[in-house]
Amino acid sequence: xxxxxxxxxxxxxxxxxxxxxxxxxxxxxxxxxxxxxxxxxxxxxxxxxxxxxxxxxxxxxxxxxxxxxxxxxxxxxxxxxxxxxxxxxxxxxxxxxxxxxxxxxxxxxxxxxxxxxxxxxxxxxxxxxxxxxxxxxxxxxxxxxxxxxxxxxxxxxxxxxxxxxxxxxxxxxxxxxxxxxxxxxxxxxxxxxxxxxxxxxxxxxxxxxxxxxxxxxxxxxxxxxxxxxxxxxxxxxxxxxxxxxxxxxxxxxxxxxxxxxxxxxxxxxxxxxxxxxxxxxxxxxxxxxxxxxxxxxxxxxxxxxxxxxxxxxxxxxxxxxxxxxxxxxxxxxxxxxxxxxxxxxxxxxxxxxxxxxxxxxxxxxxxxxxxxxxxxxxxxxxxxxxxxxxxxxxxxxxxxxxxxxxxxxxxxxxxxxxxxxxxxxxxxxxxxxxxxxxxxxxxxxxxxxxxxxxxxxxxxxxxxxxxxxxxxxxxxxxxxxxxxxxxxxxxxxxxxxxxxxxxxxxxxxxxxxxxxxxxxxxxxxxxxxxxxxxxxxxxxxxxxxxxxxxxxxxxxxxxxxxxxxxxxxx
Numbered sequence: 302x303x304x305x306x307x308x309x310x311x312x313x314x315x316x317x318x319x320x321x322x323x324x325x326x327x328x329x330x331x332x333x334x335x336x337x338x339x340x341x342x343x344x345x346x347x348x349x350x351x352x353x354x355x356x357x358x359x360x361x362x363x364x365x366x367x368x369x370x371x372x373x374x375x376x377x378x379x380x381x382x383x384x385x386x387x388x389x390x391x392x393x394x395x396x397x398x399x400x401x402x403x404x405x406x407x408x409x410x411x412x413x414x415x416x417x418x419x420x421x422x423x424x425x426x427x428x429x430x431x432x433x434x435x436x437x438x439x440x441x442x443x444x445x446x447x448x449x450x451x452x453x454x455x456x457x458x459x460x461x462x463x464x465x466x467x468x469x470x471x472x473x474x475x476x477x478x479x480x481x482x483x484x485x486x487x488x489x490x491x492x493x494x495x496x497x498x499x500x501x502x503x504x505x506x507x508x509x510x511x512x513x514x515x516x517x518x519x520x521x522x523x524x525x526x527x528x529x530x531x532x533x534x535x536x537x538x539x540x541x542x543x544x545x546x547x548x549x550x551x552x553x554x555x556x557x558x559x560x561x562x563x564x565x566x567x568x569x570x571x572x573x574x575x576x577x578x579x580x581x582x583x584x585x586x587x588x589x590x591x592x593x594x595x596x597x598x599x600x601x602x603x604x605x606x607x608x609x610x611x612x613x614x615x616x617x618x619x620x621x622x623x624x625x626x627x628x629x630x631x632x633x634x635x636x637x638x639x640x641x642x643x644x645x646x647x648x649x650x651x652x653x654x655x656x657x658x659x660x661x662x663x664x665x666x667x668x669x670x671x672x673x674x675x676x677x678x679x680x681x682x683x684x685x686x687x688x689x690x691x692x693x694x695x696x697x698x699x700x701x702x703x704x705x706x707x708x709x710x711x712x713x714x715x716x717x718x719x720x721x722x723x724x725x726x727x728x729x730x731x732x733x734x735x736x737x738x739x740x741x742x743x744x745x746x747x748x749x750x751x752x753x754x755x756x757x758x759x760x761x762x763x764x765x766x767x768x769x770x771x772x773x774x775x776x777x778x779x780x781x782x783x784x785x786x787x788x789x790x791x792x793x794x795x796x797x798x799x800x801x802x803x804x805x806x807x808x809x810x811x812x813x814x815x816x817x818x819x820x821x822x823x824x825x826x827x828x829x830x831x832x833x834x835x836x837x838x839x840x841x842x843x844x845x846x847x848x849x850x851x852x853x854x855x856x857x858x859x860x861x862x863x864x865x866x867x868x869x870x871x
Contacts, residue, residue, distance in 0.1 A: 344498025460520035497529030641698030715765025799852025
């Protein structure tokens with residue numbers, strides 16, 4: 302019997318025996334070893350394919366579909382429990398995150414069988430569609446159902462046929478689900494993005510798993526006993542170990558993902574004026590890209606430096622206020638390339654866990670202290686290479702630094718950050734990540750997750766996605782009260798079907814407008830006050846929405862309110 306780890310390491314399109322199945326697209330030399338396909342249910346993955354179709358319709362100029370509005374309580378269908386509260390609404394990406402089936406129903410979208418077949422049968426190089434042909438069942442709208450059983454390797458083939466633009470959109474939509482579970486994020490990193498699925502087999506046993514893509518575009522699919530979420534949690538370490546051994550978590554991102562990264566315009570040696578930049582023949586360089594040959598840099602201070610730059614370094618000249626001619630070296634870098642270069646200058650990237658933590662800190666600093674060059678967010682962020690900002694290596698990043706940047710790609714600190722975000726070689730304190738203190742802490746306890754290394758400086762702040770607004774006016778006393786009360790309620794709540802204590806700390810934020818609510822994606826409660834009994838009742842009510850997030854009861858307002866009233870005076 303082969304293990305899940307062996308199956309992934311072989312990277313073969315095979316169906317192998319084991320408690321947990323795992324599939325990945327084969328390398329060119331891989332061959333099929335199974336004599337017959339094993340079937341698996343589509344489960345919730347059908348929504349992923351409809352999401353892809355919607356993305357492509359929008360890309361090609363079709364008007365966007367309407368949002369889905371949940372009906373009143375008396376008219377709700379069971380599947381609406383995962384979508385929104387009665388009278389509420391949900392948009393496309395949030396519907397995918399919540400696994401809202403009614404949103405993606407073909408009848409609601411006006412999707413015909415002929416249009417569906419035509420979409421999956423056509424090749425569109427401009428959309429980044431790979432040459433992989435989708436399986437026949439994917440072309441049939443009638444078979445796009447959760448109870449459709451198909452060959453397991455066909456699911457991989459279907460995932461591989463999703464156009465690159467749609468894969469990128471799905472990654473963006475599903476990203477917050479990874480950071481919601483800090484333990485899972487610490488193990489898997491930012492590369493895998495997936496939709497979980499759950500079903501019941503012919504014997505009535507629960508089975509589930511997930512399907513999605515790594516950052517390099519490679520599809521994957523897993524299956525095991527239990528719900529999809531439980532399977533992913535149980536197999537995360539095995540998957541991460543196998544993908545790391547394959548080099549998949551460190552691989553170059555696929556072109557669409559690379560191009561979608563924010564860019565950073567870096568001015569190198571910003572606080573050290575350059576008097577001249579000369580080629581190997583002693584001639585001054587001309588303005589523009591530097592050739593990948595040794596150059597001599599002479600600073601105004603008299604210091605000289607020999608530098609060979611095979612990367613995108615640009616030379617330009619300027620005249621200072623006193624009439625002196627000075628040279629400037631700059632580069633326009635993708636975000637993760639920039640972060641890796643910062644790690645090379647500010648840390649020792651061979652120290653894996655501390656370097657991952659510093660990558661998040663450096664990315665957060667950049668987000669908080671720079672702005673795009675234009676209001677559309679499309680312009681590069683401008684930053685200096687200096688001790689007043691972040692030091693940046695002018696050389697291409699080392700493999701270890703690039704691996705740390707890619708493992709944490711797009712992740713920033715999110716939550717209560719009252720002291721800001723900085724880092725220092727020696728010092729550590731509120732809002733200051735200390736590199737050497739972190740190394741010592743990690744050496745003393747190397748088994749701890751790398752995310753735990755952020756806590757001494759940044760407290761309960763968690764991981765979030767780059768670009769997500771963080772408008773929380775924190776109520777730390779309310780958060781502490783809630784944490785203390787959870788211990789009192791545990792015995793009472795553990796008997797309630799669907800109860801799961803939230804993974805990681807729950808933020809409590811002051812409400813500036815609108816009704817109190819629970820932000821399920823960011824694990825956050827927003828309310829006006831909590832000091833009165835009515836205010837605490839509201840706090841408990843919204844907490845219960847988080848505690849039943851994966852169960853239909855979490856959408857049952859009557860049940861949540863009744864349970865909150867039982868707990869408020871405990």
